[in-house]
Amino acid sequence: MRVLENHRLEGVQFLPSPNCDERSAAADVTLVVIHCISLPRGEFGSKVPSALFTNSIDFYRYEELKDLDGLRVSAHVLVERNGEVTQFVPFDKRAWHAGVSTWQGRTNCNDFSIGIELEGTDDSEYEDIQYDVLTAILTALFARYSAISFGNVVGHAEIAAGRKTDPGPLFDWRRLFSKLAKNVPSHKSSNSS
Template identity: 45%
Template sequence: MTIDDHWLAEARRVPSPNANARPDGEISAVVLHGISLPPGEFGGEAIERLFTNTLDPAAHPAFEPIAALRVSAHLLIRRDGEIVQFVPFDRRAWHAGRSRWCDAGRWREGLNDFTIGIELEGTDETPYREAQYRALAGVIRTLYQHYPDIDGDRLTGHAHIAPLRKTDPGGAFDWAYLQRCLTSRG
């Protein structure tokens, strides 16, 4: 995989307005998320519509309370491994919300400022697919190469940085398998 002007060349681009400048330009960690819209359903346009502020609140009962949210992620990895990019990596996507993380012995807040947010289409309870792990591993290896401040110790889940608010990517996400994928080139 390659990155050109902070866009992943292999990703389909769907620009989101829900981004702004990083305050210090720092890109030094990755946060993994899980998402499905409607909850528990996969496929369709709802995630892209949420991240582009075009989600119809009347299209599903679950959409009404979230349609006005202004959120985004840098990437979405769909169930079949397709990668969609919403925000260039040098911009701050609005994915982590209120967040806190112990970074090299000091607590940092506001992780949107320095992280890349990757959403995986899934739920806390539904196993993620092989195609997603392979795509994710390829993305992470590429990010490690392109942004040298990101390394294996700087990869975390939304649940780890906002534990009282979030549970994703959930118990169904296999962190050990992701590590095996990262070390394998197959």
């Protein structure tokens, strides 16, 4: 897997989200934020997260999600339970995934981050294939964006403490970083925490 010149992942479905805008010319991509999502909560394979990111949820079918009507959010990429990847926003654009957020003294993390959603919940284990695919995506991002390294891959909970908890306590950070260490140059892991 690699990031193409158009800032999209090679060989993955691209479903454009209107919920994005231009990054500041001065803002380099320096951070990757890992999220989790399932809609309705705890249901996997529904394709509703994709509908959320493209403003196309069928609220007649999913009445329990009515409170999401009018919500405008997106992620750059979604990794489903089966490993299927959909990209919604090119990496050079600002996806609306982080909300009110701070990282290393910088606010508005959307300005300088890439958001990756894993289909899951805060209290469910992730699938082996999701770790494999996430490793491949991160390896491609490390190769394309020089400012991103191990220490710049965080959970949503780290940038929105007290407000968000994803990807949750069952996300295996050690496993992810161990897999990454086998795939990326050593200088990218020097900032690992």
